[in-house]
Amino acid sequence: MKKVVLTMGAFLALSVATAQGGYASLSVGYAAGTSAEAIGVKTDYPTATTFTQSNVIGTYGGGIPMALAGGYMISEHFGLELGVNYFMGAEVTTDVTTTFYGDGSTTTSQGDQIRVLPQLVLSTGSDFPIEIFAKAGVVMPVGGSTNFKVDAISTMQVAPDVFAQVPVVAVGNATGNFSYGYTGTVGAAYGISDNLSIFGELQYTGLRALSKSQTITSYMVGGVEQISAMTVSDKETTSVDELIETSNTDSTKPTEVLGTTANYNSMGINLGVCFKF
Numbered sequence: 001m002k003k004v005v006l007t008m009g010a011f012l013a014l015s016v017a018t019a020q021g022g023y024a025s026l027s028v029g030y031a032a033g034t035s036a037e038a039i040g041v042k043t044d045y046p047t048a049t050t051f052t053q054s055n056v057i058g059t060y061g062g063g064i065p066m067a068l069a070g071g072y073m074i075s076e077h078f079g080l081e082l083g084v085n086y087f088m089g090a091e092v093t094t095d096v097t098t099t100f101y102g103d104g105s106t107t108t109s110q111g112d113q114i115r116v117l118p119q120l121v122l123s124t125g126s127d128f129p130i131e132i133f134a135k136a137g138v139v140m141p142v143g144g145s146t147n148f149k150v151d152a153i154s155t156m157q158v159a160p161d162v163f164a165q166v167p168v169v170a171v172g173n174a175t176g177n178f179s180y181g182y183t184g185t186v187g188a189a190y191g192i193s194d195n196l197s198i199f200g201e202l203q204y205t206g207l208r209a210l211s212k213s214q215t216i217t218s219y220m221v222g223g224v225e226q227i228s229a230m231t232v233s234d235k236e237t238t239s240v241d242e243l244i245e246t247s248n249t250d251s252t253k254p255t256e257v258l259g260t261t262a263n264y265n266s267m268g269i270n271l272g273v274c275f276k277f
Contacts, residue, residue, distance in 0.1 A: 021072055022276070025068075026272050027069075027271060028064070028270065029203070029271060031064070031065055031267065032062050034059065034267050035265040038055035039056055039059070039092065039263070042055070042096045043098070044099075045098070047100055056095065056096065058094075059265060060109075062092075064087075064090075065087050065203075065268060067083050067086075067117075068083065069081050070082060071121060077123055077125055078120075078121065078123075081135065084116060085113075085114070085115040085116075089111040091109070094108065095107040103155055105151065106150070109149075110146065113141045113143070114143035117138065119137030119185075120135065122134045130189070131189040131191070133187055133199075135184065136185075138181070139180065139181045139205055140179070141176065145173045145174060146173060148214075149169070150170040150171075152168040153166070153168070166221060167220075168221050168222075170218065170219050171217055172214060174214040175213050176210055177211070177239070179210045180207075181207030181264070182207075183203060183204065183206070184203070185202065187202065189274060194276075195275055197274045198273055200269065200270070201269070202268075202269055205264065205267075209262045210239075211262070212259075215235060216230070216235045219235075232252050236255065237254055237256075238255070239257060241259060243256060
């Protein structure tokens, strides 16, 4: 991952430094998740014999994007841009279980991604007081992970004929397979000088990330770490395209599950500065 980011950074620096119509920009913004869908399940047991269950609706697309980009305007109105984006996702609640006797659990997750965005640029040009531009391209996560945490209360036997509600906390992280999506932007820039401008833009990102693996890194029961007593299949999960009758028969290997996708669709606003060479 580091090699990919360094290579992209070197490419940006080279393209900006050698292009007569080159520019570099830096921006930060806020993204709100769109196209919300089922990302988990909420279950409630109000009595010993009844329960209600419903989907948790949401998206992983909300968060704070920070971007560094370099580009070259081939003509006054058309150019190419390559951006590197760090996306710090907002924390989301995915699964909730409650019971009438006090047991229950809540699962939350928060993800970070490093994204590469090659884009085409259309612009009205800098002859106007305010330059209007549009961008369209591909968004590709090249690094990052999602951290998750399960906070639970579970009734356990703590002594002969003695039961008590014990806190259980599981912490871990998940990674994804190579995925790509699409991005589109419209914005406006105001020139402070011949070389420096400030801009604001509205950006849509359509991205679904493919699951790869998940690892539990800590499993606390009543404040005592239990991770060393867990098998590999208890701690690790890997995504596959197909399950067969011999799947998950070896506790020394990660548990296999069918792969899923996570919704990172978003609509956001970015503010930044641009320096033209």
